[in-house]
Amino acid sequence: MTDLLLKNIRPMGRETADILIRDGKIAEIGAGLDAPGVVVEDGQNALVIPGLVEAHTHLDKTTWGMPWYAGRKGGVLQDLIDNERNERVPLGLDVHRQSMRHAIALIGTGTTHIRTHVDIDTDHGLSLLEGVLKTREALAGMIDIQIVAFPQSGLMVRPGTLELLDAAMAAGADIVGGLDPSSMDRDPKGQLDAIFALAQKHDAPIDIHLHEPGELGAFTMELILERTQALGMQGRVGVSHAFHLAMVPPARIEALMERIAALDVSIYSTGHPSANVPSLKAMRAAGIRVGIGCDGIRDTWGPWGEPDMMHRARIVGMKNGFRRDEELELLLDTASGAGAASIGVAGHAVAVGSAADLTLLAGETLAHAVVLQEPRPLVIKGGAVVARAGHAVIEAP
Ligand SMILES: [Zn+2]
Known part of the structure; x- marks a missing residue:
């Protein structure tokens, strides 16, 4: 030291x-x-x-520094997921090299802590995780990296994925991931029971991508909150995106936010420009721990983004209609001190x-x-x- x-x-x-x-x-x-x-x-x-805190990104996906990728697809989620899974190898996307480029760029722009999701699927096994683990080791002391074992291609719909998540946790991932349990797996009870059991087995936190819109997302959120309470996992569960918190009626949003705060579930927002995003001010006012993140940058999904949390903070600020100084200060806090608390780093x-x-x-x-x-x-x-x-x-x- x-x-x-x-x-x-x-x-x-x-x-x-x-x-x-x-x-x-x-x-x-x-x-x-x-x-x-x-x-x-x-x-x-x-x-x-x-230091700035990148609370939601994907170090295993970026094409940063590679030749321009011209094969991006339209906006149907399943097409984007399938395109990425099929294109990784032909593209020559070396996950260790790419995650080094991404993380080193984040160091250069002032980030000291990263939470990254890493795809775990039955095509690639743990190979993507291995690349990011090497990066974490190479950059130890320069930036802290938390790794979420993330079932990007679905869990219940792709048998064998749960066993791979279990192996990923044993191999060094820190957090059990989940993805749209209702809309992706069409089996919310199946996916949530499986990932909560895995988190209990490894004594690990959970971080679930929840893009599900409106009442469907609210329903899934309730299932997550029920399990958080029943298993005593307060303070160890995070939900990324949570678009539904900007889509259901205001009284329902208020009640959900109150319960999310009471169970100390963190919310991660990326200020997604083409989606409804939950109000940062409303979440903070409700007492919810909130972090922000860039999500994927310049990957097979989309051409946008920079490895820079200040760039992302401006996007989140614009999306939230912020103008006043105290709103910009709240934004900066969410990208740094409060963002650290949202990923379990105290006293930042x-x-x-x-x-x-x-x-x-x-x-x-x-x-x-x-x-x-x-x-x-x-x-x-x-x-x-x-x-x-x-x-x-x-x-x-
Ligand atoms: Zn994501």
Whole structure:
């Protein structure tokens, strides 16, 4: 672990101060700090926030840095899933190389924690997971990576997938994934009972992609909440997308959000531009732990996205109709400190005793920093400088 004296920064946009880091943790915050023998970095009056948190992405999917992929299909979910599963090998999508490119780009743009879903299916077995596990090992100390074993092609509809998920958890995945239990598997009880049992077996959290619209999504959400309560899994269940929370009548949304908060289920939103997305302000006001993520970037599904949580925060902000400074500050918090809490990382803050996982931002205020498209001046992980002027200190393959 590392010692560092970070001079001339504005913690959370407040007055200029210094931060002394000892053994990878924030030891002191104050004006005019001195620490003989400790390496000094001059922050040049940049803002400093807890490192950005990518709460929902797919490191095993991007074509970043590869030749342009021109084979993307139309918008039917099953076509997109099948296209990706069939195209991976012919495309030469080397998951270790691609996940390195993706994760190193995220380091360069100030992300210190990633939760990634990794496809587990009966065509590829655990091979995609192996590529991401290698990346996690290669980048240990530079970025923390949580891995969700994700049944992208369905669970009950593809026999053998549950056994592969079990093997993935034994091989190093951290979190049991799920996908549209009603619309994909047409067997919500089957899928949910199976993944909750697997999570109990491995003493692991759960993260379920739930795109199901309207009342169908609300029904599935109720099944998830029932199981969370019955199995005492409060604080260990997350639901990604949850489009239904923007589609059913307002009174139903309010009741669902109240129950989601009471059972401490996290919601991950990507601000999906072509879907109804739950209101960030309503979720935060209800007391729900919320994280945001880029989802897949430039993959076989879609051409859009950047490996940059500030870019994603702007999309989420626009989708939520944010204008006022306090809304932009809420957004930045959801992309950093609160986002960390949503993936089970406690105490992610610019505070004495916290891990020195810090991102410097250009801007006059936190709100200004959200809209400025400027490189991050400095990124610090565990007290070590891991990126400067928008670029990670290691080269991507
Ligand atoms: Zn996703």
